[in-house]
Amino acid sequence: MLVNSVDAWDVVLQAWENVMDCEDELKFKECVHRLQVVCQPWPVFFEYVNDSWIIPYKKFFVKAWTNKVMHLGNTTSNRVESAHWSLKKVLGSSRETFVRVRMEFTTLLSCNTTKLRRLLKEV
Incomplete structure (x- = not known):
């Protein structure tokens, strides 16, 4: 079994x-x-x-x-957990340099800010 x-x-x-x-x-x-x-x-x-x-x-x-409900990409009950999951998904590995982590985090934050602004304009 x-x-x-x-x-x-x-x-x-x-x-x-x-x-x-x-x-x-x-x-x-x-x-x-x-x-x-x-x-x-x-x-x-x-x-x-x-x-x-x-x-x-x-x-x-x-x-x-x-996806039929506006959740702004937050699919967990904990915002920190959701942000951590998003960052892990982008990085793909736990063995990255600090510079790469910072760069990916900045990119992720920028994308999320852009999405949030676009969603808020639609409301």
Whole structure:
């Protein structure tokens, strides 16, 4: 029942991330189907994830639904956690120089400021 291969786990994890990152409902159905196919060796796992998380809570964590609400890019309940996640996503590695971290942080801050100003103009 356990996933014995790191490669198999990576495929399952990637399929799960694709489910969460779906931008629209049609693509969401395709991604859930892909997750089901990837999890064929572990049908109880897929059934649990689908019945306990995807069906009842998709509106809280899948982009197809969360992007319908203006959240200004803050998808966690903690602003610092959200900023930290954004920076980690941009950096991609924990072994960067201070200069690169500062440069990426400045770029990220500038992009967020631009997005916020644009959103505020729309309101």
